[in-house]
Amino acid sequence: MSQMQREHLLKLKIKQQTIQRLREDLIAAKKAAGCGVGDEEQVPEGDKDTMDDLRSQLELLKKEYFTTLAFNIKMQSNVNVELGALYERLPRGLPVVEWPVWIDAQIERLMRDDAASLNDELRARSMSGGDLELRQRRAPSSFASSSAVSRSSRSSSNASRR
Numbered sequence: 318m319s320q321m322q323r324e325h326l327l328k329l330k331i332k333q334q335t336i337q338r339l340r341e342d343l344i345a346a347k348k349a350a351g352c353g354v355g356d357e358e359q360v361p362e363g364d365k366d367t368m369d370d371l372r373s374q375l376e377l378l379k380k381e382y383f384t385t386l387a388f389n390i391k392m393q394s395n396v397n398v399e400l401g402a403l404y405e406r407l408p409r410g411l412p413v414v415e416w417p418v419w420i421d422a423q424i425e426r427l428m429r430d431d432a433a434s435l436n437d438e439l440r441a442r443s444m445s446g447g448d449l450e451l452r453q454r455r456a457p458s459s460f461a462s463s464s465a466v467s468r469s470s471r472s473s474s475n476a477s478r479r
Contacts, residue, residue: 325382332378336371387420394424
């Protein structure tokens with residue numbers, strides 16, 4: 318886990334502790350006021366709004382953490398993935414501490430799927446001779462640079478034939 322991931326995880330943990338402390342304060346205030354604890358229907362309207370605001374803030378914070386975490390993993394993997402769509406596929410009950418493993422697994426799966434579709438496309442185009450341009454357009458930079466080297470080798474060998 319990178320330093321940025323640890324920092325965001327720590328921030329999330331601090332926010333969750335703050336929310337827990339606020340919940341405990343709310344429960345203590347309800348007990349002091351004689352309200353039923355745990356029955357959300359009996360929570361005064363102002364407190365319901367506060368609880369809804371806290372839930373909303375927590376969701377936004379979780380989404381922000383997820384996006385930062387996924388972006389970091391995406392950059393390390395050098396793969397193009399839509400982070401919003403990835404967040405929508407996140408299992409809702411998955412604990413936050415398991416998000417890095419889940420995100421990494423999803424990105425690995427996408428990379429395998431992309432590699433398989435690229436191989437299929439290359440095989441289909443190899444018959445027509447259009448595979449070099451396809452490789453240069455879709456392959457990782459190390460593959461593209463090796464294609465460029467082989468292209469320059471072919472150019473020099475073609476020039477020597479003339």
